[in-house]
Amino acid sequence: MKNYDVLVVGAGFAGATIARKRAEQGKKVLVVEKRAHIGGNMYECEGENGIRVHLYGPHIFHTNSERAFQFLKEFGEFFPYEHKVLGKIDGKLVPIPFNYTSLEMLFDKENAEKIKLKLKRNFPDVEKISILDLVKHNDVDIKEFGQYVYDKVFANYTAKQWGTTVDKIDTSVINRVPVVLGYDDRYFKDKFQYMPKEGFTKLFENILNHENIEVRLNMNVKDILKIDFEKKKTYINGEEFGGEIFYTGALDELMNYEYGNLPYRTLELKFENYPEEYYQENSVVNYPNEEEFTRITEFKYLTKQEDKEHTTILKEYPAQFDIHNPKYADPYYPINNDKNQEIYKKYQDKLASISNIKLCGRLAEYKYYNMDAVIDRALTLCE
Numbered sequence: 008m009k010n011y012d013v014l015v016v017g018a019g020f021a022g023a024t025i026a027r028k029r030a031e032q033g034k035k036v037l038v039v040e041k042r043a044h045i046g047g048n049m050y051e052c053e054g055e056n057g058i059r060v061h062l063y064g065p066h067i068f069h070t071n072s073e074r075a076f077q078f079l080k081e082f083g084e085f086f087p088y089e090h091k092v093l094g095k096i097d098g099k100l101v102p103i104p105f106n107y108t109s110l111e112m113l114f115d116k117e118n119a120e121k122i123k124l125k126l127k128r129n130f131p132d133v134e135k136i137s138i139l140d141l142v143k144h145n146d147v148d149i150k151e152f153g154q155y156v157y158d159k160v161f162a163n164y165t166a167k168q169w170g171t172t173v174d175k176i177d178t179s180v181i182n183r184v185p186v187v188l189g190y191d192d193r194y195f196k197d198k199f200q201y202m203p204k205e206g207f208t209k210l211f212e213n214i215l216n217h218e219n220i221e222v223r224l225n226m227n228v229k230d231i232l233k234i235d236f237e238k239k240k241t242y243i244n245g246e247e248f249g250g251e252i253f254y255t256g257a258l259d260e261l262m263n264y265e266y267g268n269l270p271y272r273t274l275e276l277k278f279e280n281y282p283e284e285y286y287q288e289n290s291v292v293n294y295p296n297e298e299e300f301t302r303i304t305e306f307k308y309l310t311k312q313e314d315k316e317h318t319t320i321l322k323e324y325p326a327q328f329d330i331h332n333p334k335y336a337d338p339y340y341p342i343n344n345d346k347n348q349e350i351y352k353k354y355q356d357k358l359a360s361i362s363n364i365k366l367c368g369r370l371a372e373y374k375y376y377n378m379d380a381v382i383d384r385a386l387t388l389c390e
């Protein structure tokens with residue numbers, strides 16, 4: 008490592024942003040990535056039918072962070088994209104989050120008008136409301152409406168997603184499920200909603216394309232990095248390395264699972280190709296109830312790729328993460344509870360004695376981050 012000032016582990020948004028910033032500051036940066044490609048979970052590639060897909064699940068860029076968007080815009084062009092989601096409820100495809108259109112599609116006219124009137128009276132000038140506020144309301148019609156949305160949109164979906172019954176889900180999660188009091192059917196309300204014209208992978212290629220950055224793929228940092236906790240020193244390929252190390256992988260893996268595994272939920276992703284222009288009427292359709300999968304994504308809506316004869320969809324089956332089974336070995340969603348936070352903190356405290364290692368990103372911080380938040384966090388770390 009004599010030729011490098013900085014080691015970055017992982018070429019997802021956390022690692023790529025840090026590598027770029029340090030390179031621009033004149034540092035020689037080595038990026039080590041254990042997968043065969045850059046981009047982390049944002050990786051986008053062409054399938055055998057020529058359709059571009061997000062290999063680790065659909066990713067939509069949306070942010071209120073001017074700084075994160077400004078950073079990205081330097082590395083590619085973007086087109087405006089406002090994401091919309093439909094959900095299959097009682098055999099109909101209705102807007103999700105549930106809004107007045109969903110209400111009108113699923114309730115008879117008289118009932119729908121009555122509920123809308125009551126919602127308007129009880130929540131004047133409110134754009135969206137938590138489902139819990141409806142379920143707990145003392146007006147019987149509002150309460151029943153809230154319960155309907157809770158049962159049909161939230162309960163089974165969440166149980167599938169987290170592999171548990173809904174009563175075990177933290178109320179903070181339930182609190183975040185909104186009902187929109189109006190006709191706005193956009194899934195996100197952020198100020199900036201765009202997708203990269205040439206796809207996410209091209210964006211990563213551009214971010215990492217700098218004379219001070221070298222990327223090595225198919226390399227697990229565990230094979231080259233040793234941490235000596237007694238001497239409080241780090242070694243790369245046997246030689247002491249005192250430069251900065253930014254680690255964006257899983258913390259339990261780095262620390263040899265000394266305090267146990269950090270649990271995750273994962274996804275089994277099943278791609279299907281069809282010889283037709285479109286498979287469904289929208290980019291994402293949620294299946295909260297009867298089906299085993301949670302949603303179907305059709306990528307052409309996200310990439311705006313034109314092809315009248317081919318399309319590719321993705322069905323997502325939530326599953327238990329299992330490091331020993333390659334089918335389930337991708338950590339997707341941290342399972343955030345007190346017990347797991349305690350394990351995480353033990354790792355974090357032990358690593359704090361090694362002053363040149365910094366943690367950044369969804370795995371290293373054991374935290375669900377949207378991509379803009381990861382970019383923001385990486386930019387802050389580099390300042």
Ligand SMILES: Cc1cc2nc3c(=O)[nH]c(=O)nc-3n(C[C@H](O)[C@H](O)[C@H](O)COP(=O)(O)OP(=O)(O)OC[C@H]3O[C@@H](n4cnc5c(N)ncnc54)[C@H](O)[C@@H]3O)c2cc1C
Pocket residue numbers: 016017018019020021022039040041042046047048049063064065066067068069226227228229255256257260274339340367368369370376377378379381
């Ligand atoms: C299904 C799903 C959908 C999502 N959709 C959205 C969305 O629509 N919009 C949005 O903003 N966000 C979305 N996100 C979140 C988004 O994926 C993350 O914010 C982003 O990927 C985080 O980047 P990262 O660099 O922290 O992690 P990652 O992208 O996971 O990158 C970490 C990299 O480190 C590498 N690595 C790990 N360990 C090692 C090691 N030991 N040695 C070498 N390399 C290693 C990994 O291979 C990986 O490439 C979604 C997440 C999921 C799970």
